[in-house]
Amino acid sequence: MRAGPLGLLFSDVSEVSRAAREQSRITHLDPRCAAGSVAIARAVSIAARAPPVAAADFLQDIAESIVQDDASFADAISRISDWLSLEPAAAARQLHQSGLDPGHGEWQGISAFVIPSVVWSLYAFLRSPDDYWETVCTAIAVGGDTDSMAAMAGAISSARLGPAALPETLLSRINDRNEWGADALSVLARACALLADENEVRR
Numbered sequence: 001m002r003a004g005p006l007g008l009l010f011s012d013v014s015e016v017s018r019a020a021r022e023q024s025r026i027t028h029l030d031p032r033c034a035a036g037s038v039a040i041a042r043a044v045s046i047a048a049r050a051p052p053v054a055a056a057d058f059l060q061d062i063a064e065s066i067v068q069d070d071a072s073f074a075d076a077i078s079r080i081s082d083w084l085s086l087e088p089a090a091a092a093r094q095l096h097q098s099g100l101d102p103g104h105g106e107w108q109g110i111s112a113f114v115i116p117s118v119v120w121s122l123y124a125f126l127r128s129p130d131d132y133w134e135t136v137c138t139a140i141a142v143g144g145d146t147d148s149m150a151a152m153a154g155a156i157s158s159a160r161l162g163p164a165a166l167p168e169t170l171l172s173r174i175n176d177r178n179e180w181g182a183d184a185l186s187v188l189a190r191a192c193a194l195l196a197d198e199n200e201v202r203r
Contacts, residue, residue, distance in 0.1 A: 003037040004155030007044025035069035036114040047160035053129045092142045109143025121152035132157045
């Protein structure tokens with residue numbers, strides 16, 4: 001869920017993947033979690049730099065970036081293309097019937113396991129790559145770990161569409177523990193991006 005901004009911080013895609021893996025290891029040692037972190041960071045990176053989005057190429061790039069971490073996860077991402085023509089309810093049934101969600105049954109909707117939540121977030125984005133609101137609504141309508149899926153799908157969509165595409169009522173409410181408002185966080189994000197650029201130049 002926290003990997004999305006890394007896709008914007010680094011212009012070198014190999015740096016995006018490296019940073020996502022390292023960030024993931026702070027709290028999650030399972031290689032599938034590293035793969036999920038890389039998948040979301042790479043999705044943000046691709047969405048931000050390459051309009052229009054070609055679903056097959058988009059998914060192939062992400063799958064290839066995580067195959068070293070977990071081949072079955074990479075395969076699951078490659079197969080999202082088969083579901084894009086399905087309405088969300090049918091796609092969710094397909095996801096559960098495929099066995100990708102070991103938490104299904106305990107959860108209503110998509111569980112908090114990394115593979116199904118990342119797969120669903122990518123599906124939600126690719127269903128409506130030019131509509132932030134529709135993407136987030138698709139991410140959460142299925143139920144389950146909705147905050148994580150909305151954060152991941154929303155990060156990808158907003159990277160592609162920019163802040164102008166986000167509802168002003170949401171943008172104005174962004175804050176960090178009510179101490180940093182939207183404007184201050186925007187300034188911080190730009191400063192982080194400059195530091196990342198300087199770091200890449202030095203390497």
